[in-house]
Amino acid sequence: MPGPIDLIIWFLGTAFELAFVVCSLARKSFLRYFFLNLYLLLSTTVSIGRFFILWSYGQRSGQYMYFYFYSDALLTVALFVALISLYSHVLGELTAGEYVKWGAVFLLLGTAGFSYAVVAQSANRLSTNFAYELSQNLYFVGLVLTYILWGAVLKLRETRTRLVQIILSLGLYFSAYAASYALLNFSGKFSMMRYICPALGCFLPLSWSLTMLRYTDESRLVPARLVAVPR
Amino acid sequence: MSRKLGALVLAMGILVGAMGIKTVLSAKMTGQTMMANGPAPWPIPPPQQPPPGQP
Numbered sequence: 001m002p003g004p005i006d007l008i009i010w011f012l013g014t015a016f017e018l019a020f021v022v023c024s025l026a027r028k029s030f031l032r033y034f035f036l037n038l039y040l041l042l043s044t045t046v047s048i049g050r051f052f053i054l055w056s057y058g059q060r061s062g063q064y065m066y067f068y069f070y071s072d073a074l075l076t077v078a079l080f081v082a083l084i085s086l087y088s089h090v091l092g093e094l095t096a097g098e099y100v101k102w103g104a105v106f107l108l109l110g111t112a113g114f115s116y117a118v119v120a121q122s123a124n125r126l127s128t129n130f131a132y133e134l135s136q137n138l139y140f141v142g143l144v145l146t147y148i149l150w151g152a153v154l155k156l157r158e159t160r161t162r163l164v165q166i167i168l169s170l171g172l173y174f175s176a177y178a179a180s181y182a183l184l185n186f187s188g189k190f191s192m193m194r195y196i197c198p199a200l201g202c203f204l205p206l207s208w209s210l211t212m213l214r215y216t217d218e219s220r221l222v223p224a225r226l227v228a229v230p231r
Numbered sequence: 232m233s234r235k236l237g238a239l240v241l242a243m244g245i246l247v248g249a250m251g252i253k254t255v256l257s258a259k260m261t262g263q264t265m266m267a268n269g270p271a272p273w274p275i276p277p278p279q280q281p282p283p284g285q286p
Contacts, residue, residue, distance in 0.1 A: 046268075061274075099238050106243070110246045111249075137253065141249040144252070148245070185257050
């Protein structure tokens with residue numbers, strides 16, 4: 001079983017995920033940010049499922065491993081869809097909806113194809129390795145997509161505070177994960193990441209919940225507070 | 232260039248960039264790396280692929 005610190009981080013993270021959905025409902029923004037809510041609702045459900053499987057079979061069991069990786073792949077696809085929905089919010093005023101839709105489909109299929117090509121030679125546990133590889137690859141695709149979206153926010157001088165903060169939080173989340181990934185690869189100290197990575201899992205729902213609580217859809221940023229980009 | 236073709240080219244560019252970043256960051260792969268959703272503790276990562284030519 002995980003230690004008390006692991007459990008505290010886990011429970012807090014799950015509470016923050018649920019808090020975002022509650023805040024969205026309270027602020028009447030559930031449908032406006034439907035895919036963000038769907039992702040966090042799925043994440044809450046998966047978190048509860050993981051807890052029961054871990055409780056029944058243990059952290060080092062095959063059952064927990066399989067459930068963890070399959071559910072993680074599902075959650076990563078949900079996060080990808082949530083990210084694409086943010087593109088629709090930012091580029092909504094342009095006639096770029098068709099580009100975004102087709103680009104997202106091609107990107108998802110391309111990532112799935114690439115992941116399959118990487119694991120295709122593995123006869124054993126092909127589907128588990130595929131789920132794992134797809135999840136990892138989609139994270140890096142999400143990282144690049146978030147930076148492109150931030151570029152679009154600057155270029156279009158987006159002033160909707162809530163949207164800007166949600167995108168910034170996502171960028172920080174992906175960047176922190178990529179940094180921890182690099183740190184782990186270069187240091188090889190697995191134990192060091194034991195608390196850092198689950199704590200990062202708490203950061204995203206917490207920052208989104210605070211954004212939802214503090215700002216309304218009408219809140220606007222002063223344009224000068226963003227980086228000035230000459231047109 | 233049609234919209235679909237433009238979107239395809241852009242998607243492939245993003246995919247290449249993302250996989251490039253992953254390759255750079257995992258230069259010294261230890262087989263224990265992972266990124267994951269949510270605050271749940273990690274399980275044992277699935278075994279990595281052996282290099283070609285090795286059993």
